[in-house]
Amino acid sequence: MLIAPILLPLLSMVILIFTRRWLVFQQTFSLLATIMLTVISLTLLLDINTNGIITIQMGSWPAPYGITLIGDLLASIMLLTTSFVAIVVMIYSPGFIDRERQTAGYYPLVFGLLMGVNGAFLTGDIFNLYVWYEVMLTSSFVLIALGGSAEQLRGSVKYVTISFVASIFFVSAIGIIYGQTGTLNMADLAYKMRTWDDMPYINSGLMLFFIAFSIKSALFPFFFWLPASYHTPPVAITALFAGTLTKVGIYTMIRFFSLFVVQDVVFWKTFLLVIAGLTMSIGVMMAASQFDIRKILSFHIISQVGYMVMGLAIFTVNSVAAAIYFTVHNMLSKTNTFLAGGLVYQRSGSYDLKYLGGLYKTMPFLAILFFVPAMSLAGIPPLPGFFGKFFLIKGGFEAGQYVITAVAILVGLFTLFSMIKIWNEAYWKKEPDDMPEPGPVSKGTLVATALLAAAVVALGVFAGPVMEVCHAAALQVTSPEVYIEAVLGN
Amino acid sequence: MILYILCFILFLVGLYGVITRRNVIKIVLGICIMEYSLNLLLILIGYVDEGVAPIVVRETMASKFVDPLPQAMVLTVIVIGLATTAMLLAIAIRVYKKHGTFDIREIKNLKG
Amino acid sequence: MSTGLVVLLLIILAGVAPLTRRYLKGMAGWIYAVFPFGGFVYYLSLLPRINAGEVITERFSWIPVYGIDFSFYVDGFGVLFSLIVLGIGTFIMVYAGYYMKPYPMKGRFLGYLALFMASMLGIVVSGNLITMFVFWELTSISSFMLIGYYHEKPEARMAALHALLITGFGGLALIGGFVLLAIPYGTYELSVILTDPAAIQNSNLYVPALLLILVGAFTKSAQFPFHFWLPGAMAAPSPVSAYLHSATMVKAGVFLLARLNPVLGGTDLWMILLTTFGATTMVVGAWLSITQTDLKRILAYTTVSALGTLVLLIGTGTKYAINAAIIFLLVHALYKGTLFMMAGNIEKMTGTRDITKLGGLYKYMPFAAVVMGLALVSMAGIPPLLGFIGKELIYEAKMYAPTARVVLIAASFFTNVVLVFLSFRLFFDVFKGTEPSYEKKPAAPSLALIIGPFFLVLASLVLGVYPTAIATPLTSQAVLSISPFIEAITLKIWHGFNLVLGLSALTVLSGYLMYRHKKKVFIVADKLNIKYFTREFSRTFTTSIDSFLVFAKGQTKNLQHGYHRFYLMTVFVVASVLVWTMIWRADPIILEINFSEMPLNLVAVVVLIIAAALSAVTSHSRVIALVAMGVIGFGIAIIFIAFSGTDLAITMILVETLMIILAMALLLQLPAYKIYSDTGARMRDGLVAVLVGSFMMVMVLQAGTSQLGEPISEFFKEKSYTEAFGRNIVNVILVDFRALDTLGEITVIAIAALGIYSMIKFTKNKQV
Secondary structure, three states, rough: OOOOOHHHHHHHHHHHHHHOOOHHEEEEEEHHHHHHHHHHHHHHHHHHHHHHOEEEHHHHHHOOOOOOEEEHHHHHHHHHHHHHHHHHHHHHHHOOOHHHHHHHHHHHHHHHHHHHHHHHHHEEEEHHHHHHHHHHHHHHHHHHHOOOOEEEEEHHHHHHHHHHHHHHHHHHHHHHHHHHOOOEEHHHHHHHHHHHHOOOOHHHHEEEEEHHHHHOOOOOOOOOOOHHHOOOOOOHHHHHHHHHHHHHHHHHHHHHHHHHOOOHEEEEEEHHHHHHHHHHHHHHHHHOOOEHHHHHHHHHHHHEEEEHHHHHHHOOHHHHHHHHHHHHHHHHHHHHHHHHHHHHHHHHHOOOOHHOOOOOOOOOHHHHHHHHHHHHHOOOOOOOHHHHHHHHHHHHHOOOOHHHHHHHHHHHHHHHHHHHHHHHHHHOOOOOOOOOOOOOOHHHHHHHHHHHHHHHHHHOHHHHHHHHHHHHHHHHHHHHHHHHHHOOOO | HHHHHHHHHHHHHHHHHHHOEHHHHHHHHHHHHHHHHHHHHHHHHHOOOEEOOOOOOOOHHHHHHHHHHHHHHHHHHHHHHHHHHHHHHHHHHHHHHHHOOOOOOOOOOOOO | HHHHHHHHHHHHHHHHHHHHHHHHHHHHHHHHOOOHHHHHHHHHHHHHHOOOOOOOOOOEEEEEHHHHEEEEEEOOHHHHHHHHEEEHHHHHHHHHHHHHOOOOOEEEHHHHHHHHHHHHHHHOOOOOOOOHHHHHHHHHHHHHHOOOOOHHHHHHHHHHHHHHHHHHHHHHHHHHHHHHHOOOOOEEHHHHHOOOOHHHHOOHHHHHHHHHHHHHHHHOOOOOOOOOOOHHHHOHHHHHHHHHHHOOOOOHHHHHHHHHHHHHHHHHOOOOOOOOHHHHHHHHHHHHOOOOOOOHHHHHHHHHHHHHHHHHHHHOHHHHHHHHHHHHHHHHHHHHHHHHHHHHHHHHHHHHHHHHOOHHHHOOOOOOOOHHHHHHHHHHHOOOOOHHHHHHHHHHHOOOOOOOHHHHHHHHHHHHHEEEHHHHHHHHHHHHHOOOOOOOOOOOOHHHHHHHHHHHHHHHHHHOHHHHHHHHHHHHHOOOOOOOOOOOOOOOOOOOOOOOHHHHHHHHHHHHHHHHHHHHHHHHHHHHHHOOOOHHHHHHHHHHHHHHHHHHHHHHHHHHOOOOOHHHHHHHHHHHHHHHHHHHOOOOOOOOOOOOOOOOOHHHHHHHHHHHHHHHHHHHHHHHHHHHHHHHHHHHHHHHHHHHOOOHHHHHHHHHHHHHHHHHHHHHOOOOOOOOOOOOOOOHHHHHHHHHHHHHHHHHEEEEHOOOOOOOHHHHHHHHHHHHOOOOOHHHHHHHOOOHHHHHHHHHHHHHHHHHHHHHHHHHHHHO
């Protein structure tokens, strides 16, 4: 059961590669496969929620020798959110992405990406994690360059080279950790780290890991590739990336922090808090000066990753629960704003606020579809962004971390500013005279965006039960013994 | 010992190539060189003095084997590296066809 | 269920209104008004229970993990406030339904209005800080939508943005304050928090919690120096000004202060802050209102002043002050709602709301003039309207204030004189005096437009004439909710001849004199304004936003400059600094460099590789570069063999050959390299390379020397042949022990192949 979220995308990818010419089949099959993936993820989540952590040993070689796949609540929450985002993107894509791109392998690549992402969520082995990262990244390279417009190629050169650098750091970290500890299994490593007193160079290895992950999750000062590349491919692809890719980095960071930071904990926490604060504020500042909807949103991805790191760095049950909830919210809301931005593009032929306007009057429904996730990102209740922020503030204050919490609160104001800027310019402003001819908005894109907006609202209204699961997940994360025991036994 | 130094120098040269060169192809080469150094590093980590190849033949003692796991990892890394480098090359060529140059300074996107 | 049900019904109305407006046409306002009116009647029916001392609560579980519930808490103060919200809301609905007729998108407008009504009601009846906050922010959002109703005008968008930023900022501070406040209690339930002030007041969280909550309340209630958004918000249509910006939303901050008075109040800090800010706002608002000429802006500044008065009264916290606050709250809501609606009517009928362009309207709309006149009498604090009782209580409160009596009385006196002056001005300059030439002939406002003002003024009159019978039951419990140790004063319109009455008389007289000499007053005020009050807060706010944007733009250019090389360099430099820090934090570096055992042939290979690497990076010929790459690859393969990695060597050679063939095929179509980089930067780049390379070196050396545990590969060595039936352990690892890695690896190849294929193919089909 645990391997299904990896095998299903693999199988789908293979099928889709060989059927690239049959467009309708590709579209339907992809949608069905993502729905099935969501069902599987949901079953997993429910199962883990009642019965505790599930593990399997690949090839039935015992841990720590074989590769462990392990599903805890955190992993299954991420799986579920990812696959839901994938459904939405699959509904959205047919009406948005041009035919050439769709038949050039868009669908199989999406499943390649999903396979990598899911693998990264589920694996309990650091080298295996690297492999999944590469699966995910290779798919994203192709997706970002797919179609090969000049802008895309420029973006992808930056994206790919910086990702390469991250991979180099990743592999050397694996080598160094393995050289010292002789193990690759995460639970085993965590266990051993808790038995040795003196591990002089473990922290340097961890720092290498941290650098690799923070490049992938676009933390300050490693974020350059994201704003340079995310706005270039069709917005459906950007939305998929925004919802899944950077969040894998955060997920891994949470995992590693929980399992491996046993030495010099205070340093790590302070260090992460500083990074979180800088990431939040610099991201939001850079967003404020942009005029392209996609760029504003891209910079906000950076800023919001800062919030997640903040929750992680405080590392109390409440703050980690907040970080998890915030991540889920962000995956949904962010994807949703990107998709809504795509609708604006379909309608008006531009992403540039200078050339947009009047959409509130002409397309009220479209306006709502943007307003809901945008206000969610800005932290307006009762949308989930508010709860995410509120839980983080609560976690921060309770832990006595006043400075970072104050920063987080202030950053919220600037987020609100950016969102209102889009709203004022694209929706409220009178349409400029030289606005391009309005185009039709296709039904699929509209339905997909509406579905996601409904999910965003639901995430806020049902914050209670969702938070309960996040809280339980945070309990698992903050007590790594549970994880270790699930893999290694007593 | 000399291999450590080789590893170091290769990494250095590759890195130097990546950051000094503005040519996309050179950047790719630089990254490849860094990857070589990385592979070497992993092998060195698994090396045992006087070790033999990890192939089970009756007369060799298991303790004499070099660590096979880093070797397996290196194999994976090499293959993945090949795939991704080829990707990057393909992108570079497309960039060239679009812009008529490999100079990333000329193809930079100011706002990006 | 029912207290919350009213809120829910109004939210439903908000959703329904935009869809049904077009079918209901002109009747829409009347029909929608049934909702708030029903709520009004319902809350009125609760009054006997409340007056018997009961607090009506309801609770729905929401986020049980953190003790956050959707709960309602209706006490005397809550019921008074909800009556104001729903009562005025009823008339506003009727008024707006008619007023907005000529404008587009009125359905949405009425929907936002209903949403606002729901959230405002939610604030005043919520029993949980988080519930309250949800509604609090919803009022900000619905107010944003309403202020920006004329959204094609830049100034409306600007005003909406300002209001939202200011109240949004306050909201953020407020949620921080709420979180801090709740920490000692472990719950957000008001019923718990209100009964135990000691828990927070003895905690060191008190001061930060108080400050944050005050920021929230002050921004919402437009206290100095945040007051400027309120006059700006007059860009909204008149029904909005009448409802949100006089009677309800701006009072939310005051409501919050009063609500939390039992738990946060009573300390010196509370008193000092509230009285200082309240008094300043009161005077500043009054002063700035003198020279305004726009009817709505005049009213807006007097609203600012009134809000200051309320904050001041709550801060004073004595028996008279609290009683005065409650009465004045009611008084102000009644007359200010009327006046704003009338201002809207006048604008609608004459096409202007500039007081200098108005006059002589009495003969066109005598009834409206009487209604407005009565409201102004209430504002001026002249009997027999409720305003008089309010003003008397305010003076009385100042007389019994614990400190700074003289200053407070002087401030109040000044404010009230200005109010009297404005009352005269608003009546006589609008309805009497010379008649300018109107664009169209003014007509009397129709029923829907006048019914609201009429009933509100009527209420003011009735409450003023029969204070004990009608007003006291409304307010007595409210006083207890704000401060449980204070008894309600029996309201009377006639206090006998005393100092306060004398002061009142003096106020009216001074106000009248001021009106008589208004020209001189304007000249003096303008002079003073030019000399001392040149700073316009809204402009300062705009410029600071602009300069922030300029700053942000500059920083963005600095950070996201687009030079790829520097991105990479930043990554490397920061990475090496971080890793060096970690190495330095660990034990000192011990390097055991041993050059003795160096097989000569290996040295030769190594030298060859290095030379090849250097030429690969530096050469200008791509053929040389590729050959050099080949040399490196084969050299490393040789090293692998020397280190017993036979499989590796084979793979390496294969991969290398493949790569070179591929690269040749691809690159040979292209021209030779050009020299792209200059020499100046090479030193720096070399330094970066050394910095990064060296930490790698140190770490690898350490990793090689300090083995902490037995590697898991011992297991593979043992089991490879016995259980996995393979002699070549590396192969066994790849296909059996760690088969999942290999699966991933193959996937990567497949994806890359697909990618390269589609990239090349795409070129043929379509040149983008």
